Amino acid sequence: MVSQDLLDILRCPACVRETEGLLVLFKDSWLICQDCGRKYPIVEDIPVMLIDEGDKWVKTAENELPIPPPPMD
Numbered sequence: 001m002v003s004q005d006l007l008d009i010l011r012c013p014a015c016v017r018e019t020e021g022l023l024v025l026f027k028d029s030w031l032i033c034q035d036c037g038r039k040y041p042i043v044e045d046i047p048v049m050l051i052d053e054g055d056k057w058v059k060t061a062e063n064e065l066p067i068p069p070p071p072m073d
């Protein structure tokens with residue numbers, strides 16, 4: 001599990017300068033930005049907050065996201 005304290009401070013790196021970039025936890029495996037729809041995987045309890053990674057999943061529907069997310073290269 002990712003700690004609630006960490007989740008509370010995380011924001012979408014692509015949006016945070018312009019908007020709140022609030023993230024919603026999805027099935028304990030993904031963080032979904034409410035502003036741009038980028039989806040950041042949580043791999044081995046570490047949220048991967050890279051814009052490039054979020055970009056990969058922006059067009060993937062929530063219910064098509066792999067659970068657990070694929071491991072990072």
Ligand SMILES: [Zn+2]
Binds near residue numbers: 014038
């Ligand atoms: Zn965003």
